[in-house]
Amino acid sequence: MAATKIYVPRETSAVSVGADEVAVAIAREAKQTGASIELIRNGSWGASWLEPLVEVEVDGARIAYGNISAAEVPGLFAAGLLDGSEHERRLGSIMEVAYLIRQDRWTFWRCGLTDPLSLEDFGVHQGWKALEKAFADGPKAILEAVTASGLRGRGGAGFPTGIKWQTVADTEADQKYIACNADEGDSGTFSDRLLMEGDPLGLIESMAIAGFAVGASKGYIYLRSEYPLTHRILTRALELARRGRWLGENIQGSGFDFDIELHLGAGSYVCGEETAMLESLEGKKGIVRYKPPLPAHEGLFGKPTVVNNVVTLASVPNIVNLGGERYAGMGVNRSKGTLAFQLAGNIQRGGLVEKAFGVTVRELIDDYGGGTASGRPVKAVQIGGPLGAYLPAEQLDTPLDYEAFIEIGAMIGHGGIVVFDDTADMAQQARFAMEFCAIESCGKCTPCRIGSTRGVEVIDKMIAGDGRDENYDLLVELCDTMEDASLCAMGGMTPYPVRSILKHFAEDFASSGGKQ
């Protein structure tokens, strides 16, 4: 009889709540009971609230058991885990978990399904198919498909990917680069990490497609150092791809050369800004560059460079396989396709939800997220990371659409949704926005470097009740200056969360518990 396949994710969140210990316990229990199993460390499906999530394959279906601890493993075996038997933790087939089946999985479809470090598994699940199609159809067809898809940069800025790629393709140079931005620093975001840990070979394929489309022979992944497990998984995936001859010279006899270097960041938030990232990739301080020149004209080492976020790149293989029009058929208005939303903070069912644009914040929080973890009412929701606005409960029916968000003075950014319940002290959150900017400012421009420190001081005075009205006006003026005169989004958008709090939660300055 064939060994029973058991899946335990090797992904950071799962491991952070005990997946490794569960895997060890399963191997030990199988040995002791003489059961024949094949333990597969898959990626995570992104239902982080169910981690550690164990699946067992029975008659072709994968039966899921959620929130398993190592101590429960012997009991699970005794209850008939290997036959997919009933148990209080049993969720049924993974394909029946509502959180997952109601998603539009375009980019993350392999995450959770496959062993991320198996070339064979990748091949079985359409791996390299899009790259082979690219080789067959030529660069022009790829550029057309990406443009037709309406894909926009998922790192936060939302710039049309097709235009960026076309610009690099049209720029003559002896060397061009693909720089993958994996410096996912926004709080409440982890979609890049889930993709890199769950489908690293898919990212490698995506970068090779980008390189082929624009004529770049070298790629870089700039990974934040806070993701050590991701670093190990990517390092291994790059070795596998090279060994399989999917990276290197003359890939699969196509005549196309492409390789990828993996770089680590060093704890600087600003390095997620594309030009600061390029400086860091060149071994320097991560200080923002003036634009123009655009990186597409003069990027890494002065050469034309495509700088794309992980999720942007990883959306491309299916655009190549299924056509740009199909992708553009999802979403609303100028927000085409899907976004991998991330439910985080005080939420009952936190995790990744890939949905077509147009879904409302409330649908995500209530229907998928199940409301707050504390069971208390939602007070505020920060969307788009530390530079994103806090939405009050009455704005939660806003559809997730880039332009609809701009209209209410907010931004979708990288799709992180952080929920706060009614115990949150919003004056402290405003203070933190300024404090974070002061800590992370690269220091190149004055409004950001100095303005953020002054912002903390002014907010402290407001909290202390020291000239609250004058300081309110001063803070608004400071926000104007930072927004208008900063060089990049760090100083330019720190006012977003601050202003939103002034607008919707001003009463918290009077009731704040003081400096924490």
Next chain:
Amino acid sequence: MTQGIEREATSEIVREFGAKPELLVQILQAIVTRHGWIPEDTIRQLAFELNLSRADVYGVVNYYHDFRTEAPGKHIVKICQAEACQAMGSRALTEHARESLGAGMHETSDGVTLEPVYCLGNCACAPAVMIDNKTHGRVDASRFDSLVTGLRESG
């Protein structure tokens, strides 16, 4: 206490990266990963071996949060201070950690260094803590205490 890093150990890392000055951030990251910090002497040595000015190397070391210029304790405990963890009580957890470890942020007590970190990407399993490069999720005060048990030198 604050012994430097053997010159040969630094040279070896520089050689691994082909002594390329454009890989300075990667070289410094490798030094911190293996030795925990960047001593003054190492900055001088790197400048010499990479043919950069000391100011260049110092500037990069000084810029990035990861590049400590003081020797940390044997273990490093980082507590996420960003919004998703704040929404799940990281401020109270941080207070608890200060008391429990007897160290403030960037301080070392009993061989354990406490540091802030701004997002570990574990935002759906908040609050998150990283101990010696391993991320832990859903950390409340009692789980924190059990995670740090045994890290302290005087146990």
